[in-house]
Amino acid sequence: MFEGRLSIWLWFTALIMFGVAGVLYYVGQQQSVVRDSMTLTAALMAGVGVLLCLWGLKWTRKGKQVARLKESGVPGQATITSMRQTGMYLNEQPQIELGLQITTSIHGTYQAKVKEFVPLMLLGTLTSGRPLPVMVDQADPTKFAIAWEQSLQPAAAMPSAVPAGAAPRYASDAAALAGPAAAAASVSKEQLLATGRDGEAKVISATPTGEVDTSGNPVFDFVLEVEIPGSGRVQAPARAGVPADRIAHLAPGKTVPMKVDRNNPAAMAVDWDRI
Numbered sequence: 094m095f096e097g098r099l100s101i102w103l104w105f106t107a108l109i110m111f112g113v114a115g116v117l118y119y120v121g122q123q124q125s126v127v128r129d130s131m132t133l134t135a136a137l138m139a140g141v142g143v144l145l146c147l148w149g150l151k152w153t154r155k156g157k158q159v160a161r162l163k164e165s166g167v168p169g170q171a172t173i174t175s176m177r178q179t180g181m182y183l184n185e186q187p188q189i190e191l192g193l194q195i196t197t198s199i200h201g202t203y204q205a206k207v208k209e210f211v212p213l214m215l216l217g218t219l220t221s222g223r224p225l226p227v228m229v230d231q232a233d234p235t236k237f238a239i240a241w242e243q244s245l246q247p248a249a250a251m252p253s254a255v256p257a258g259a260a261p262r263y264a265s266d267a268a269a270l271a272g273p274a275a276a277a278a279s280v281s282k283e284q285l286l287a288t289g290r291d292g293e294a295k296v297i298s299a300t301p302t303g304e305v306d307t308s309g310n311p312v313f314d315f316v317l318e319v320e321i322p323g324s325g326r327v328q329a330p331a332r333a334g335v336p337a338d339r340i341a342h343l344a345p346g347k348t349v350p351m352k353v354d355r356n357n358p359a360a361m362a363v364d365w366d367r368i
Contacts, residue, residue: 102183103149110142159228159238165341166228168299169197171205171239176219179208186210189219195227198301198311198340200234207239215241226298228344243298243345285362289352292361294319299343306334313343319351319361331363339365 114135121131175192182188188210196202211219218225226243230236297316304312315331335343342349350367 103145107142107145107149110138110145114138114142158236162228162230162236162238163240163344165231166238166344167197167199167231167340168301168343168345169195169200169227169229169237170224170300171195171227171237172224173219174204181210183210186212187216191219193225193227195229195234195237196301196303197227197229197234198303198313198335199231199337200229203234205235205237207237209239212241226345231341240345282362285352285354286364286366289354289361291364291367292319292351292353293348294351294361294363296343296345296347296349298345302332308334310334310336311340315343317349333363336365339368342368 117131117138118135121128121135124131171193173191174194177190179188179190188208190206190208193205193207194202195205226240227237228240294317297318300314302312302314306312312332312334315333317331350364351361352364353361
């Protein structure tokens with residue numbers, strides 16, 4: 094987590110400042126000629142240390158908030174509408190003010206601004222045209238966090254990520270993933286949930302489509318990492334309606350329970366009732 098690393102760097106630098114201030118003060122007390130100047134310099138360095146501690150405390154709190162949002166927030170996407178460099182740097186990372194258009198399945202689309210110290214390796218993502226993944230507080234959309242780690246991943250799973258012979262089936266009221274078209278056509282979500290084998294899939298990304306399924310649940314486009322017998326672990330796209338009280342479980346890195354067709358392992362559905 095970038096926020097955690099920044100807070101550690103600030104606390105460490107503050108400790109160095111306090112240490113140097115203590116040494117200067119001690120030396121000044123031993124040498125009457127430079128006592129006043131040494132004492133003043135020590136006081137200034139100690140003051141800088143205090144400011145760094147306060148800044149470190151702020152970033153520690155932000156790190157905890159980001160961790161909470163990643164655990165229980167609503168996933169969404171943020172399109173960059175404007176950006177400017179503030180001129181500030183922290184550990185050589187520039188601070189960028191971003192104007193964002195954020196979209197989630199719960200909050201809809203709204204505008205926001207945020208100042209972020211952007212890791213150097215991720216500066217290119219700001220001009221790539223790709224939306225940034227965000228996690229938003231369910232109750233307060235002004236509280237959100239950019240998931241910088243996720244922005245390092247591919248924007249979407251490509252067809253080549255699907256096992257040979259498998260064809261994703263995009264239907265919110267059918268199986269979340271479907272295998273060979275001929276076999277999948279006869280497999281319904283209800284059949285899979287009733288008779289399928291238990292399995293699980295890791296969420297790589299979850300993007301709201303802005304649509305709802307026949308039950309009124311918001312529809313998401315997923316990229317899931319699943320283990321298909323005989324094909325190993327693969328990434329595959331999916332589309333499914335998600336119950337509102339299960340949306341927090343779509344955070345990247347989390348696992349969701351699946352039901353896998355016994356005769357066609359490439360056909361599966363998310364089993365929301367098991368969450």
